Amino acid sequence: MPIRELPTKPYTDQKSGTAGLRKKVAVFQQPHYLENFLQSIFDVEASLKGKTLIIGGDGRYHNREAIYTAIAMAAGNGIAKVIVGQGGILSTPAASNLIRVHNAAGGLLFTASHNPAGPDGDFGIKFNIAGGGQAPEALTGKLYEVSRQITRYRIFEGANVDLDRRGSQQLGDTLIDVVDSVDDYARLQQSLFDFDRIRDWFKRGGRITFDAMHAVTGPYARRILVEQLGAPESSVINAMPLEDFGGGHPDPNLIYARHLHDLALSPDAPDLIAASDGDGDRNMILGRGLFISPGDSLAMLAAHLDKLPGYKGGLKGLARSMPTCRAVDVVAKALKVECFETPTGWKFFCNLLDAGRLTLCGEESFGTSSSHTREKDGLWAVLAWLNVVATTGLSVQQIASQHWARHGRHYYVRHDYDELPVASANTVVDTLRKALPALVGVTHGDWTITQADEFGYTDPVDGSVATGQGLRIVFGDAARIILRLSGTGTEGATIRLYLERYETAADKLAWTTTDALAPIAAIADKLVRINELTGRKGPSVVT
Numbered sequence: 273m274p275i276r277e278l279p280t281k282p283y284t285d286q287k288s289g290t291a292g293l294r295k296k297v298a299v300f301q302q303p304h305y306l307e308n309f310l311q312s313i314f315d316v317e318a319s320l321k322g323k324t325l326i327i328g329g330d331g332r333y334h335n336r337e338a339i340y341t342a343i344a345m346a347a348g349n350g351i352a353k354v355i356v357g358q359g360g361i362l363s364t365p366a367a368s369n370l371i372r373v374h375n376a377a378g379g380l381l382f383t384a385s386h387n388p389a390g391p392d393g394d395f396g397i398k399f400n401i402a403g404g405g406q407a408p409e410a411l412t413g414k415l416y417e418v419s420r421q422i423t424r425y426r427i428f429e430g431a432n433v434d435l436d437r438r439g440s441q442q443l444g445d446t447l448i449d450v451v452d453s454v455d456d457y458a459r460l461q462q463s464l465f466d467f468d469r470i471r472d473w474f475k476r477g478g479r480i481t482f483d484a485m486h487a488v489t490g491p492y493a494r495r496i497l498v499e500q501l502g503a504p505e506s507s508v509i510n511a512m513p514l515e516d517f518g519g520g521h522p523d524p525n526l527i528y529a530r531h532l533h534d535l536a537l538s539p540d541a542p543d544l545i546a547a548s549d550g551d552g553d554r555n556m557i558l559g560r561g562l563f564i565s566p567g568d569s570l571a572m573l574a575a576h577l578d579k580l581p582g583y584k585g586g587l588k589g590l591a592r593s594m595p596t597c598r599a600v601d602v603v604a605k606a607l608k609v610e611c612f613e614t615p616t617g618w619k620f621f622c623n624l625l626d627a628g629r630l631t632l633c634g635e636e637s638f639g640t641s642s643s644h645t646r647e648k649d650g651l652w653a654v655l656a657w658l659n660v661v662a663t664t665g666l667s668v669q670q671i672a673s674q675h676w677a678r679h680g681r682h683y684y685v686r687h688d689y690d691e692l693p694v695a696s697a698n699t700v701v702d703t704l705r706k707a708l709p710a711l712v713g714v715t716h717g718d719w720t721i722t723q724a725d726e727f728g729y730t731d732p733v734d735g736s737v738a739t740g741q742g743l744r745i746v747f748g749d750a751a752r753i754i755l756r757l758s759g760t761g762t763e764g765a766t767i768r769l770y771l772e773r774y775e776t777a778a779d780k781l782a783w784t785t786t787d788a789l790a791p792i793a794a795i796a797d798k799l800v801r802i803n804e805l806t807g808r809k810g811p812s813v814v815t
């Protein structure tokens with residue numbers, strides 16, 4: 273019998289963060305480290321037995337090894353069928369979609385998203401549940417508990433699966449189906465957008481540059497933008513997925529994708545410039561001469577979405593994570609639909625999506641998606657923008673200025689302080705937390721603090737509660753300062769400081785973000801004192 277139960281010893285650090293378990297590659301390479309976490313999943317989710325499981329990853333270093341192990345353990349734990357992307361490749365939204373299309377009981381996604389890859393880089397695993405969403409906190413909490421007591425794991429020994437050959441293979445009683453990584457995902461996008469119209473826009477000279485950053489979206493973007501929509505081959509850059517992402521940092525923002533900002537400002541800029549991250553769930557959008565902040569992108573898509581084929585019936589509801597700017601709230605009010613404020617992390621949108629209360633949602637961290645799947649979806653956002661541009665005949669610039677003229681403008685920026693000593697990051701948060709109660713009513717410049725608290729969330733669908741989700745200082749509708757600790761890093765602690773300012777007067781809509789936010793940054797300096805308490809001179813990332 274090739275299925276064996278092998279002894280193991282628990283690790284104590286298998287605690288999931290904002291989006292799955294993320295650690296240095298070397299941590300995952302410790303004996304049985306991955307096996308322990310996977311066995312915890314099979315033990316806790318007993319309902320996987322006899323069902324279908326989706327497996328894939330973003331192609332980073334260690335992806336294949338992890339996938340061979342996952343397949344052998346799926347066979348060892350009574351999974352009836354494994355569907356795996358060819359070569360072990362699946363973008364995060366494509367995997368979420370496969371779970372839905374095949375009615376699978378769950379999915380194992382090997383990714384550390386935008387974190388750098390390679391032997392010295394990061395690795396990670398997200399466990400997604402039936403329906404396609406990320407495991408909720410109650411479940412990841414149970415996984416952590418079980419992983420700390422694990423004593424054995426089950427595996428099909430000597431499995432020899434060919435990941436590169438499409439079609440079915442048998443591993444004991446388990447059927448392994450290797451599928452094209454793009455097919456189902458491309459079919460889904462085609463069902464949502466007006467491909468004819470976009471094709472026509474390209475024929476009439478419309479131009480896009482999409483940067484896959486040598487990560488997972490290369491094959492997806494090539495198939496859809498070039499093969500199906502007729503964009504020139506040169507429209508997709510850095511399209512070849514590489515194990516180390518070409519040594520880059522596939523985090524599409526104003527620091528790691530600065531070259532795209534420069535391209536947008538150049539005389540020969542294309543109409544739309546976009547990028548996605550390591551695992552294909554983030555998106556960055558720029559037009560000629562202009563960067564669209566993710567919060568603005570969410571609001572502008574919300575305002576135009578009902579013009580696109582997949583959304584003709586209108587929008588059910590909108591949502592954003594707490595630190596995301598409140599531009600979408602303004603649109604929700606205009607459209608007279610519900611608007612939800614959730615904690616950071618896509619998993620918090622999933623119950624609302626399942627309950628049919630949301631059509632579109634997004635996060636300031638370059639994440640946007642709709643009810644078509646249960647993950648944020650980078651290429652979806654790019655196609656949505658392309659479709660809006662092609663349908664309205666407006667440029668990105670015109671869409672933005674019309675939007676701000678009608679709804680006002682939320683200036684927004686995020687400051688990251690990476691790799692701080694944990695104690696010093698905690699001091700910043702604890703100091704502000706203590707100061708919050710005395711802040712309400714205090715005036716700084718033109719702004720008065722109306723609310724100062726720690727964000728907590730009660731899920732409107734299942735009543736589950738999430739506490740400690742970020743500190744917020746609110747100046748009515750006019751401005752906000754938010755502080756929270758990142759839950760995706762693998763070294764030290766990262767502080768994120770979010771600044772927002774809302775203006776509606778016509779002569780205040782065309783400032784630069786830096787100028788508009790300078791007074792808010794000065795208030796934040798006084799109230800949050802990050803530089804003073806950490807000894808840093810400034811943020812490592814401003815985006």
Ligand code: VG1
Nearest residue numbers: 290291385617618635637758759760
């Ligand atoms: C970050 C972002 C959050 C996002 C998460 C996962 O989390 O802020 O909005 O959902 O990454 O995205 P944190 O805890 O580091 O702020 V991904 O593309 O890394 O899966």
Ligand code: CO
Nearest residue numbers: 385549551553
């Ligand atoms: Co990602």
